[in-house]
Amino acid sequence: MAFLARLTQRLFHPHTDGHDLTTNLDDPINLPNLPRMPTPILELKHVGCSKAKGQPIFTNVNFTVNEGDVVIFQGKSGSGKSTLLKCLAHLNLYEGEILYRGSTPVSHGIPSFRTRVLYVPQRPSLLPGTPRDFINTVLSFKSLDPKNKGNEHNPTGPFDPYTEPIAIGKEWGVDEELWDRTWTNLSGGEAQRIALAIAVGIRSADILLLDEPTSALDADSSIRVERFLTDAVRAKDGGLSALVWITHSAEQGGRVGTRFLRIAGGCVQEERPDLGV
Numbered sequence: 001m002a003f004l005a006r007l008t009q010r011l012f013h014p015h016t017d018g019h020d021l022t023t024n025l026d027d028p029i030n031l032p033n034l035p036r037m038p039t040p041i042l043e044l045k046h047v048g049c050s051k052a053k054g055q056p057i058f059t060n061v062n063f064t065v066n067e068g069d070v071v072i073f074q075g076k077s078g079s080g081k082s083t084l085l086k087c088l089a090h091l092n093l094y095e096g097e098i099l100y101r102g103s104t105p106v107s108h109g110i111p112s113f114r115t116r117v118l119y120v121p122q123r124p125s126l127l128p129g130t131p132r133d134f135i136n137t138v139l140s141f142k143s144l145d146p147k148n149k150g151n152e153h154n155p156t157g158p159f160d161p162y163t164e165p166i167a168i169g170k171e172w173g174v175d176e177e178l179w180d181r182t183w184t185n186l187s188g189g190e191a192q193r194i195a196l197a198i199a200v201g202i203r204s205a206d207i208l209l210l211d212e213p214t215s216a217l218d219a220d221s222s223i224r225v226e227r228f229l230t231d232a233v234r235a236k237d238g239g240l241s242a243l244v245w246i247t248h249s250a251e252q253g254g255r256v257g258t259r260f261l262r263i264a265g266g267c268v269q270e271e272r273p274d275l276g277v
């Protein structure tokens with residue numbers, strides 16, 4: 001009530017000295033705690049994508065990913081999940097509009113956009129050279145500031161982007177010697193954890209687009225990775241604000257997801273958690 005009285009006084013009686021009020025008008029007005037609107041990171045408006053011969057994979061997809069979301073994306077094999085993630089990362093042609101923090105990918109600059117909206121593929125073993133070569137290549141990109149200075153989403157200060165991925169890999173049971181082995185000579189699970197550790201460890205991403213990120217992992221390793229990623233979003237460690245996560249595992253979706261999308265028959269729909277996975 002005191003707050004309302006002071007606000008009314010300021011709005012309607014700005015020239016009175018307020019001595020008749022119990023509070024001093026020179027005090028700052030503290031607004032009551034109102035519920036915060038979620039901040040949109042990605043907005044999809046009427047997004048569609050077709051196969052080369054013009055056959056649609058999906059049409060008129062509309063949804064928003066907000067800060068703190070872990071969006072589980074499910075659907076049958078071949079329904080278009082990977083294709084939609086690639087559209088989100090501007091790696092596939094699409095129709096309609098995708099906005100990242102209110103602006104088009106082009107206005108952010110595509111290379112810079114792709115380091116912020118980072119797609120992590122299902123099969124990193126197709127990469128040339130070794131994981132350490134890959135880190136060196138990625139960190140040589142002009143669009144990526146190696147220390148991420150000036151990155152408003154990385155408030156945690158200096159870190160070493162060359163060693164951070166290796167440290168994360170160790171937490172996930174990846175020996176350091178594997179970073180010097182060619183991708184083709186790593187097991188599926190090793191390559192998958194290393195690719196993810198790089199994606200998280202270089203701290204460029206605002207949102208990670210994860211294409212079945214633990215499909216090659218055993219249950220224990222999978223849970224370790226899940227915890228790390230969801231904790232990172234909650235704590236905003238390394239600047240990570242949200243995840244979009246394709247999985248075929250209903251159990252995994254239930255463990256990590258905060259929102260649930262399903263693609264079927266070329267349409268994407270949000271499901272309530274209790275109806276979803």
Ligand SMILES: Nc1ncnc2c1ncn2[C@@H]1O[C@H](COP(=O)(O)OP(=O)(O)OP(=O)(O)O)[C@@H](O)[C@H]1O
Nearest residue numbers: 051052057075076077078079080081082083084248
């Ligand atoms: N480059 C391409 N050219 C032509 N068709 C493609 C191409 N990429 C994907 N497709 C087709 O688009 C459809 C959707 O493929 P997509 O990989 O997105 O499915 P998915 O839901 O991720 O499947 P999965 O769960 O098996 O990984 C499939 O019919 C696939 O064959």
